[in-house]
Amino acid sequence: MVKICCIGAGYVGGPTMAVIALKCPSIEVAVVDISVSRITAWNSDQLPIYEPGLDDVVKQCRGRNLFFSTDVEKHVFEADIVFVSVNTPTKTQGLGAGKAADLTYWESAARMIADVSKSDKIVVEKSTVPVKTAEAIEKILTHNSKGIKFQILSNPEFLAEGTAIKDLFNPDRVLIGGRETPEGFTAVQTLKSVYAHWVPEERILTTNLWSAELSKLAANAFLAQRISSVNAMSALCEATGANIQQVAYSVGTDSRIGPKFLNASVGFGGSCFQKDILNLVYICECNGLPEVAEYWKQVIKINDYQKSRFVNRVVASMFNTVSNKKIAILGFAFKKDTGDTRETPAIDVCQGLLGDKANLSIFDPQVTEDQIQRDLSMNKFDWDHPIHLQPTSPTTVKKVSVVWDAYEATKDAHGICILTEWDEFKTLDYQKIYDNMQKPAFVFDGRNIVDADKLREIGFIVYSIGKQLDAWLKDMPAVA
Numbered sequence: 001m002v003k004i005c006c007i008g009a010g011y012v013g014g015p016t017m018a019v020i021a022l023k024c025p026s027i028e029v030a031v032v033d034i035s036v037s038r039i040t041a042w043n044s045d046q047l048p049i050y051e052p053g054l055d056d057v058v059k060q061c062r063g064r065n066l067f068f069s070t071d072v073e074k075h076v077f078e079a080d081i082v083f084v085s086v087n088t089p090t091k092t093q094g095l096g097a098g099k100a101a102d103l104t105y106w107e108s109a110a111r112m113i114a115d116v117s118k119s120d121k122i123v124v125e126k127s128t129v130p131v132k133t134a135e136a137i138e139k140i141l142t143h144n145s146k147g148i149k150f151q152i153l154s155n156p157e158f159l160a161e162g163t164a165i166k167d168l169f170n171p172d173r174v175l176i177g178g179r180e181t182p183e184g185f186t187a188v189q190t191l192k193s194v195y196a197h198w199v200p201e202e203r204i205l206t207t208n209l210w211s212a213e214l215s216k217l218a219a220n221a222f223l224a225q226r227i228s229s230v231n232a233m234s235a236l237c238e239a240t241g242a243n244i245q246q247v248a249y250s251v252g253t254d255s256r257i258g259p260k261f262l263n264a265s266v267g268f269g270g271s272c273f274q275k276d277i278l279n280l281v282y283i284c285e286c287n288g289l290p291e292v293a294e295y296w297k298q299v300i301k302i303n304d305y306q307k308s309r310f311v312n313r314v315v316a317s318m319f320n321t322v323s324n325k326k327i328a329i330l331g332f333a334f335k336k337d338t339g340d341t342r343e344t345p346a347i348d349v350c351q352g353l354l355g356d357k358a359n360l361s362i363f364d365p366q367v368t369e370d371q372i373q374r375d376l377s378m379n380k381f382d383w384d385h386p387i388h389l390q391p392t393s394p395t396t397v398k399k400v401s402v403v404w405d406a407y408e409a410t411k412d413a414h415g416i417c418i419l420t421e422w423d424e425f426k427t428l429d430y431q432k433i434y435d436n437m438q439k440p441a442f443v444f445d446g447r448n449i450v451d452a453d454k455l456r457e458i459g460f461i462v463y464s465i466g467k468q469l470d471a472w473l474k475d476m477p478a479v480a
Helices: 013-023 036-042 054-061 072-078 104-116 133-143 164-169 182-195 209-240 244-252 273-286 290-317 345-355 369-377 395-399 406-410 423-427 430-435 452-458 471-475
Strands: 003-007 028-032 066-069 081-084 121-125 150-154 174-178 204-208 326-330 359-363 400-402 415-418 442-445 461-464
Touching: 003 013, 003 072, 013 028, 013 054, 013 066, 013 081, 013 164, 028 072, 036 066, 054 164, 066 072, 072 104, 081 104, 081 182, 104 121, 104 133, 121 133, 121 182, 133 150, 133 209, 150 182, 150 209, 174 182, 174 209, 182 204, 204 209, 209 244, 209 273, 209 290, 273 290, 290 345, 290 415, 290 442, 290 461, 290 471, 326 345, 326 406, 345 359, 345 369, 359 406, 369 400, 406 430, 430 452, 442 452, 452 461, 461 471
Parallel strands: 003 028, 003 081, 028 066, 081 121, 121 150, 174 204, 326 359, 326 415, 359 400, 415 442, 442 461
Antiparallel strands: 150 174
């Protein structure tokens, strides 16, 4: 029986290995992590991550050919193929701080693999890593190999949170990069045969190592670039009276462009987009390509601009102060159908409003109070480091309450900010909400999901991103 071990039981490792176990009943899959609480959760009825369809997959396989364990060394020792899916956070200090990826966890995983292995293994990069990481890992493994042969493959994940299980069942492509040597080709074929249990062969792409590593960064950079492009246009639409949804629709009907990732919003979030672009910027700078680095930096600059523009609009509309006013925040996750808050635009929006001394009442159907308070007290990039290194007991707690009901969040509020596009926010009883709010009552729709005209009929003053401004908002211009 082929044995697979995955180091790292997070958003990538857990779902990916669960689907491999489901689709390959003849393969034994172990997911290992040093976090006892995380592994305990994977072995319980309350999984550590929320992802539609994940529960069913795990329950079908767990205890049969899918195992979750903290005994990392045992399972690495037994495995034929070792996936490494550990964090690669952005460095917060030292060389490349604020841009370069921190490979500390990757390196210690590689050293441990070399240390415990007594048989040849295929080691697969599953984390998003900078180009040429495989080469560095290869050096660590070969210099510590004691005669054991390791083949390094790059197999980047292209999952979208909220649809990860669907993406795994039916991927656009599976990308496997390996060394262009006989041993490298054999290793690529071995991994390819795993995915071939359910993925059509024409969708399994093989490349050299660096092409696979760079493809992941490039894909995320291109997607983020589309979001920043449409968000840049949204600012122009507000200034000119155009409607961003109409503009985006007409642009998206061009078959060369297509309609995906053209929804204007308060900004992009998630664990990968910003991190991968910063990584790309750093790689460009290190390779003497400052113009290319500058080009990709603009994608992040526009994203930051969009978030600060939203905060400025809220404050300016409410007589240029939100001090001691209750603002309801509907949605904190970076997008619907996930509980993930990494790099969510809600953090910057909330911090901007707290900076103006607002009182926030936050509701998100999938995010815990502990997570929200932690996110609002963190420094940039802290989220991607181990939980015991993250700050707690923030001073902002006094100004933030987390509630479990949208009506409770909006009661007596001066304004509502919709920051995640949860479907349930479209069908709320806005008349009831209006009746229980302070007047004038404002709705700032950061996701363009509510019917602005209906809300105006109820009596709300409404701001929708990239759409014609209410007369009230025109009279209270937001100064960047």
